[in-house]
Amino acid sequence: MAESLDAQKSGLWSLPVPQTPLTLHGRAVETVFDLLGTRENDITFSLGWILANCPRLVASLQRDGLGVPPAPATSIGLQEWGEDRGYTDVEIRGPASQLILEAKRGWNLPVRAQLERYSGRFASARSALLVVSECSGSYARRRLPASVAGVEVHHRSWAEIAELVRSLKSSGGHSERRLLAEFERYLGGVMTVQDWTSNWTYVVSIGRRDPPGWGVSFLDVVLELGHYFHPYGVAGWPKEQPNYLAFRWGGHVQRVHHVESYKLVEDLHDEFPEIPSEGLAVRPHIVYELGPPIGLPAPLPNGAQYRAARLWVSLDLLFTSATLRDALAETARRRALGNSPPP
Numbered sequence: 001m002a003e004s005l006d007a008q009k010s011g012l013w014s015l016p017v018p019q020t021p022l023t024l025h026g027r028a029v030e031t032v033f034d035l036l037g038t039r040e041n042d043i044t045f046s047l048g049w050i051l052a053n054c055p056r057l058v059a060s061l062q063r064d065g066l067g068v069p070p071a072p073a074t075s076i077g078l079q080e081w082g083e084d085r086g087y088t089d090v091e092i093r094g095p096a097s098q099l100i101l102e103a104k105r106g107w108n109l110p111v112r113a114q115l116e117r118y119s120g121r122f123a124s125a126r127s128a129l130l131v132v133s134e135c136s137g138s139y140a141r142r143r144l145p146a147s148v149a150g151v152e153v154h155h156r157s158w159a160e161i162a163e164l165v166r167s168l169k170s171s172g173g174h175s176e177r178r179l180l181a182e183f184e185r186y187l188g189g190v191m192t193v194q195d196w197t198s199n200w201t202y203v204v205s206i207g208r209r210d211p212p213g214w215g216v217s218f219l220d221v222v223l224e225l226g227h228y229f230h231p232y233g234v235a236g237w238p239k240e241q242p243n244y245l246a247f248r249w250g251g252h253v254q255r256v257h258h259v260e261s262y263k264l265v266e267d268l269h270d271e272f273p274e275i276p277s278e279g280l281a282v283r284p285h286i287v288y289e290l291g292p293p294i295g296l297p298a299p300l301p302n303g304a305q306y307r308a309a310r311l312w313v314s315l316d317l318l319f320t321s322a323t324l325r326d327a328l329a330e331t332a333r334r335r336a337l338g339n340s341p342p343p
Contacts, residue, residue, distance in 0.1 A: 033186035040105040041079075043190055044089045047103055047132075048078040050183045051092065054176055056168050058092060062099055065128035065154050070097040086117045097126040104133040105190065107232075107264050109143050119149030129153045132161060134191060135264060139284070142266040162187045199315035201256065202242040203324070204230070205308050206249055215274035222247055222255065222290065225272070232264060232284035236310065241286060244294075244315050248306075252299035253324055256315070257290040300324055 022029040029035060033049075036042040051058050051073075058076075059069040077091040090101035100118055102110050115129055129151055131144060140155035147153055162184055169180035206218040206228075221227050228247075233239035246256045264286055269277035271287050296319065303323025314334065317327035 030189070031182040031186045033183060034189070038105075038190045040103070043105055044103045045078060046183065046186060047101070048076055048090050050165075050179065051090065052076050053179055054168070054172075056172060056176075057165065057180070060164055060168070061101070061130060061156075062092065062094075062097070064156060065099045065130040065152070066097055066126050070094045070126060082118070082121055086114070088118060088121070091121075094124075096124055098122055098124045099127070100129050102129065102131045104131065107134050107139075109133055109135060109140060112145050112148065115145065115148045115153060119151060122149075122151050127151050131155045132158060134158050138270050139264055139266045158187055158191050162191070198243045200242060201244040201246050201313050201315045201318060202238070203246040203248060203253060203311040203313055203318075204228075205306070205310075206247050208249065213276050213278075216272065219249065221272065222257075226290050227271070227287060228257075228290060229265075229268060229271075229285045229287040231280075232286050241288070245288065245290065246313070246318060248302065248324070250299075251302050253296065253302070253318060254299050256294040256296060256318060257292070258294065259288050260291045261289045263287050300327070 024035065027034075033046040036045055051061075055072060058073050062069045062073075071094050073092050073094050075091075075093045077088070077093070079087045079089065080091055081087055088100050089103045092099040092101070098121070100121070102115070104110065110131060115131075118129070129148065131140065131153065133140065133155070134157055135143070135155070136157065137155060140157075144153050144155055165180050165184045165187070169177045169184065171177075172180075206222060208217055208219045210217045210220075216225070221229070228245055231237045241259060241262045244256060244258055246253050248254060264284060265271055266282065266284060267277050268275045268281040268285055268287075275281050300318060300321070301323045303325030306324070311324075311328060312331070313324070313327050314331050317330050318324075321327035321330065
């Protein structure tokens, strides 16, 4: 009976994408993993299932954390409770090895105290911690300890996990390849992505002078380097990336760009050698890669004094309004009517 049930589960989790659109509480279900959801625990459970069914993926992660893949895993545990009064996300246990995965949604990272809590669980000489998040490697290395209680700490981004899954799905058995393809598609939905349907535009003021010690001005970063950056989630700066950025200087909105991609960095010098690695440059920043400028009919006058204020405006209004002030007023009217929810 147990073997029959296991076979049924294996078949369920390798079903193809539904031919008829399926929704759960109004949310589209495109892979069987979507039935769980996209919260952090849901991602952890999905990761546990794919590991239990794809030994090659387990071996790759063991190689990441332990240096070489040891003997095949004997068990995989999800959210195991320990005497340390904490839950681990995923534990991959082998005959003489143990790899604990800490899975995080978004750009969150565990603090050192959380990782140290697990130190009593490492009974094997070959043990490691592997943190998975959306953070870049350079950002994670500055935030995570190299080791806790003599156990090495490693990091992989969800994008790297997705790339690993993509490389594995080209070989192996049919059911395993199908399951890996579904998991890859699921990861694409849970990783932080831009809302391509949004026309909200973040309007910022940029200066022409180089900050002291810098070899580049904020205006140069936009015009010459095709990028923009701002602090991450402090002093009113957003944590969520906008779909469009508009830049104003000289009393006018001068440029509008689509955001092509973005990343979170700890030190701006890593991205821009012209910026020294010191002061406020060494703190979390979002760095945007800008698409080609979207041509305004003409520079849009401010129409009021906004100084360094940062503003949210509907994209179309930047092209149809007489001034930025008018665009803001119409944006506010739309919000009041509930036609355009705020970002």
